[in-house]
Amino acid sequence: MAGTGLSGAAALAGVGATPLSRDSGVSTTALACRAILAALDDAGLGVGDVDGIATHRVGDSSPPWVVGPALGITDPAWHLDQFGGGGVSHAVIGQAALAVAAGVADVVVCYRAINARSEFRMGGQGRAPAGAFDLQYQAPYGLLAPVQHYAVPARAHMQAYGTTHEHLGAIAVRQRAHAAANPRALKRDPITLDDYLASPWISEPFRLLDCCLETDGACALVATSAERARDLRRPPVDIAAAAWAGGHSTYSPPAPGGLGDDLTTSSAARLAPRLYAMAGLGPDDVDVAELYDCFTWTVVVQLEDYGFCRKGEGGPFAASEALGIGGELPVNTHGGFLSEGYVHGINHVAEAVGQLRGDAGPRQVDGAEVALSTGQPGHILAGTSALLLTAGR
Amino acid sequence: MNATQSLRQDVPEQGGRRPGGHGAAAPRPRPGADRDSAYWWEAVGEGRFLVQYCADCRTPRFPAREVCAVCLSLEWEWREGTGTGTVDGWTVTRRTFHPAFEAPYTVLRVALDDGPALYCWGCLVGADPDGLRRGRPVEAVFTDVGPDPADGGPTGGGAFTRVVDWRLRE
Numbered sequence A: 001m002a003g004t005g006l007s008g009a010a011a012l013a014g015v016g017a018t019p020l021s022r023d024s025g026v027s028t029t030a031l032a033c034r035a036i037l038a039a040l041d042d043a044g045l046g047v048g049d050v051d052g053i054a055t056h057r058v059g060d061s062s063p064p065w066v067v068g069p070a071l072g073i074t075d076p077a078w079h080l081d082q083f084g085g086g087g088v089s090h091a092v093i094g095q096a097a098l099a100v101a102a103g104v105a106d107v108v109v110c111y112r113a114i115n116a117r118s119e120f121r122m123g124g125q126g127r128a129p130a131g132a133f134d135l136q137y138q139a140p141y142g143l144l145a146p147v148q149h150y151a152v153p154a155r156a157h158m159q160a161y162g163t164t165h166e167h168l169g170a171i172a173v174r175q176r177a178h179a180a181a182n183p184r185a186l187k188r189d190p191i192t193l194d195d196y197l198a199s200p201w202i203s204e205p206f207r208l209l210d211c212c213l214e215t216d217g218a219c220a221l222v223a224t225s226a227e228r229a230r231d232l233r234r235p236p237v238d239i240a241a242a243a244w245a246g247g248h249s250t251y252s253p254p255a256p257g258g259l260g261d262d263l264t265t266s267s268a269a270r271l272a273p274r275l276y277a278m279a280g281l282g283p284d285d286v287d288v289a290e291l292y293d294c295f296t297w298t299v300v301v302q303l304e305d306y307g308f309c310r311k312g313e314g315g316p317f318a319a320s321e322a323l324g325i326g327g328e329l330p331v332n333t334h335g336g337f338l339s340e341g342y343v344h345g346i347n348h349v350a351e352a353v354g355q356l357r358g359d360a361g362p363r364q365v366d367g368a369e370v371a372l373s374t375g376q377p378g379h380i381l382a383g384t385s386a387l388l389l390t391a392g393r
Numbered sequence B: 001m002n003a004t005q006s007l008r009q010d011v012p013e014q015g016g017r018r019p020g021g022h023g024a025a026a027p028r029p030r031p032g033a034d035r036d037s038a039y040w041w042e043a044v045g046e047g048r049f050l051v052q053y054c055a056d057c058r059t060p061r062f063p064a065r066e067v068c069a070v071c072l073s074l075e076w077e078w079r080e081g082t083g084t085g086t087v088d089g090w091t092v093t094r095r096t097f098h099p100a101f102e103a104p105y106t107v108l109r110v111a112l113d114d115g116p117a118l119y120c121w122g123c124l125v126g127a128d129p130d131g132l133r134r135g136r137p138v139e140a141v142f143t144d145v146g147p148d149p150a151d152g153g154p155t156g157g158g159a160f161t162r163v164v165d166w167r168l169r170e
């Protein structure tokens, strides 16, 4: 089935990253520049080829109008400095693809650079991020950190569908096992379900081992036309679809009579049909999925909302062997945010590109042709974004 | 029982502490009210739990907005809300994210009885969270958080001295 819309117009031609750490010791500007230069080198391009630069941030990172000039990119034809967290992580790349498809830019570098452990801890500021004004209804009650905001729908899902702590724990255990095969991962020592169950509570139903790793680091991707990507150094990875969804969140309650007052369904449920339709693909075509895992439970809800299992069956499915490297749907093959590290979404795209290039070494999914990579599925600051990527020919 | 009167009364301490209540280790973050919501928070300060209704199609809405999302009317009215609802979701936080909130404490998402898709938040007071279930009836109580010495700051709202919490309803 042929794709529509953006399908196949743009490709990812380069990937770069800094090492991940708990204290980078450098600025987010420095991290961004290092990742971008690495991505351009990977693509066989230089800063002189770049005419677009894009990022997202929540007041915690260096913007394109600092990072661009720092690399001598002083006159980009297109740029994007998007407010937002993980929900827009994939939107940034989708928007770069739009710019390329429209002919506004030819080579766009997309980056995310954070010192999320040493400089700006999410939820650790004691106040809402600027612009999140509906947090006025939560902050006065001590509901301040993302772990608390996701704990509420996770608890609701557990009660509604019988999702268990053991289901969540199986996700943490498996992703750690995947990270053992990933030299970039911050956490590579295996853990057991007993280790998980013994880890301290943070905000119920989440324990420490349900949570992503606060991480310092940066990652960058080079987007260009599918045509140009075929002349570059590395095997191209095509953007088969990019999709966006607005929607409800725990920050901003739903409009009266509107969608989204069910905590157990995420904005991904509305994005997924658009994404698959644009690519002309369906859930059964996906060979590997990198699902936004700020907390274990977001994997559960996305398995349902992206159509890999029925609503309510995400817990048992997530705990099954299906999600292993040799399983029917390998998920978070790099270890995810839980064990590789948290670069707020873009590192999932980097892993998806690696899998489709056949570069993933001991964690390579055999014959991976189609990868799904997703942003935060809503619930916080509303909205989500995702990409379907295919191995270029 | 007159619901409004009941709401005006302070809840007796029943073993559960009042998270971030007056006299807590640090000032509780104040509502960062905006120009749509300030009237609602001012009413909370007077011990009133209001719900905004469209004056044309009569749809209730929360939080406050200028425009009705159903019929786009710009006319609205405030009515006394029921001050009651049911638990839609919750979390028991067991580490301290802010000095005003000593762990553990329980925050509820409450589905208001005033209409569909109306959600309010607040701490559970007067009870521990064991056995909490979705659908459990609750009622609003007002917690005096005192004047904010910073009178504003990043979250603003220094003038707001009361917030809405929830207790279990029989």
Ligand SMILES: [Zn+2]
Pocket: B054, B055, B056, B057, B058, B059, B068, B069, B070, B071, B072, B073
């Ligand atoms: Zn109306």
